[in-house]
Amino acid sequence: MLKITEASPTAGLALSWRDFIPQIFSRNPKHSLEQKIADFIGVDEVQIECSGTAALVVALEAIKTLSDRKYVVISAYTCPWVALAVLKANLIPVLADSRPGHFDFCESALKTVVNNETLAVVHTHLAGRVADVQKTIAIARNVGAFVIEDAAQSMGAHLNDKAVGRFGDIGFFSLGVGKGLTIFAGGCVVSENPMLREALRRTSGALPSKRFLEARRIVELAGYYMLYRPVGMGLAFGHHLRRKLKRGNLIQAVGDDCSFTFPLHQVGAWRKFVGANAANRLPSFIGQTKLLAENRLKQLKKIPNVQVMHDIVGGEGVWPFFILLMPTEVVRDAVLKQLWNKGLGVGRLFIHALKDYGYLTPYFLEANIPNAQAFASKTLIVTNCVWLSERDFAKICDVISEQVSHV
Numbered sequence: 001m002l003k004i005t006e007a008s009p010t011a012g013l014a015l016s017w018r019d020f021i022p023q024i025f026s027r028n029p030k031h032s033l034e035q036k037i038a039d040f041i042g043v044d045e046v047q048i049e050c051s052g053t054a055a056l057v058v059a060l061e062a063i064k065t066l067s068d069r070k071y072v073v074i075s076a077y078t079c080p081w082v083a084l085a086v087l088k089a090n091l092i093p094v095l096a097d098s099r100p101g102h103f104d105f106c107e108s109a110l111k112t113v114v115n116n117e118t119l120a121v122v123h124t125h126l127a128g129r130v131a132d133v134q135k136t137i138a139i140a141r142n143v144g145a146f147v148i149e150d151a152a153q154s155m156g157a158h159l160n161d162k163a164v165g166r167f168g169d170i171g172f173f174s175l176g177v178g179k180g181l182t183i184f185a186g187g188c189v190v191s192e193n194p195m196l197r198e199a200l201r202r203t204s205g206a207l208p209s210k211r212f213l214e215a216r217r218i219v220e221l222a223g224y225y226m227l228y229r230p231v232g233m234g235l236a237f238g239h240h241l242r243r244k245l246k247r248g249n250l251i252q253a254v255g256d257d258c259s260f261t262f263p264l265h266q267v268g269a270w271r272k273f274v275g276a277n278a279a280n281r282l283p284s285f286i287g288q289t290k291l292l293a294e295n296r297l298k299q300l301k302k303i304p305n306v307q308v309m310h311d312i313v314g315g316e317g318v319w320p321f322f323i324l325l326m327p328t329e330v331v332r333d334a335v336l337k338q339l340w341n342k343g344l345g346v347g348r349l350f351i352h353a354l355k356d357y358g359y360l361t362p363y364f365l366e367a368n369i370p371n372a373q374a375f376a377s378k379t380l381i382v383t384n385c386v387w388l389s390e391r392d393f394a395k396i397c398d399v400i401s402e403q404v405s406h407v
């Protein structure tokens with residue numbers, strides 16, 4: 001049955017009709033999307049790409065011009081697109097296990113796989129949470145490897161008052177649907193190293209312009225404006241989700257059915273103009289979701305035997321949704337059975353650790369990642385969407401509490 005009114009699975013910045021009015025055609029560089037994001041992050045320059053995945057590919061291709069190393073270390077529990085970006089750049093992905101009960105790198109596991117043949121380590125600040133990037137940098141620097149910060153879901157997050165994405169050699173963010181600021185499909189890449197910035201410019205400048213695909217993205221962005229709201233999410237997202245869940249196709253339900261073929265092209269001026277207008281509301285939106293999260297975290301902390309992912313000491317992340325680690329896989333699945341198809345923004349982030357996706361298994365046959373696999377088996381996510389009522393959030397907490405009580 002089609003459910004029309006429901007919560008978004010992640011707190012994204014909704015577009016306003018004002019974002020589409022004529023002043024978006026201003027040519028003042030100070031009003032550009034690039035400059036507004038640069039000012040927000042605290043860097044001199046931002047480069048817009050057609051997706052967060054494309055931003056990572058551009059970053060990898062840029063550093064390839066500076067080194068002949070071939071291995072890229074990535075988290076064993078992260079978005080499958082990260083592994084596909086490494087392969088797209090004709091590099092070799094290597095998995096490093098996470099620490100127990102978390103998505104962040106296990107220090108000993110990272111030291112085991114990082115060596116003098118490592119080109120780069122991709123450090124992930126997952127779901128807006130600030131992970132220990134300085135530990136990663138120390139290990140990578142010891143062997144002369146680059147560090148790329150994956151802050152796809154973390155624009156606006158800080159560590160010791162410095163924006164994430166600025167600690168490594170290169171950082172990238174997603175401007176995709178539900179990632180905060182969006183141009184429907186987009187991303188951006190940053191570096192404070194002049195040599196790397198030049199390499200990034202050259203790499204991106206060589207990408208083609210694809211007018212038909214860009215026209216499609218404009219239509220999709222308009223669709224996002226119309227449907228990313230309580231009335232519309234059922235049609236845009238919920239109907240698809242429930243159909244896949246009914247068929248038992250969990251990978252498609254969460255969008256983990258990634259493809260080795262994905263577009264790399266330049267982003268048109270029109271979508272950038274729309275994004276620049278929306279960027280004016282990003283700071284207040286992040287503040288609004290932070291206040292929501294503070295209240296909701298108090299409720300989640302009252303549930304025994306459930307761990308909520310937080311930032312490292314000194315970190316202040318953003319809150320598109322909450323990652324919860326349940327005591328067992330059985331409890332996690334019991335909660336999802338009651339809530340996943342109810343339009344309340346409860347679900348799963350990634351179905352597997354990277355090694356366990358059939359299309360990626362051949363690349364990671366020898367990877368030993370028990371902590372990441374255990375984490376994948378026991379986690380669920382709860383939205384921090386602004387239009388999820390507090391009554392419904394309390395209902396979610398009640399269901400989790402009830403299932404945990406059986407442990």
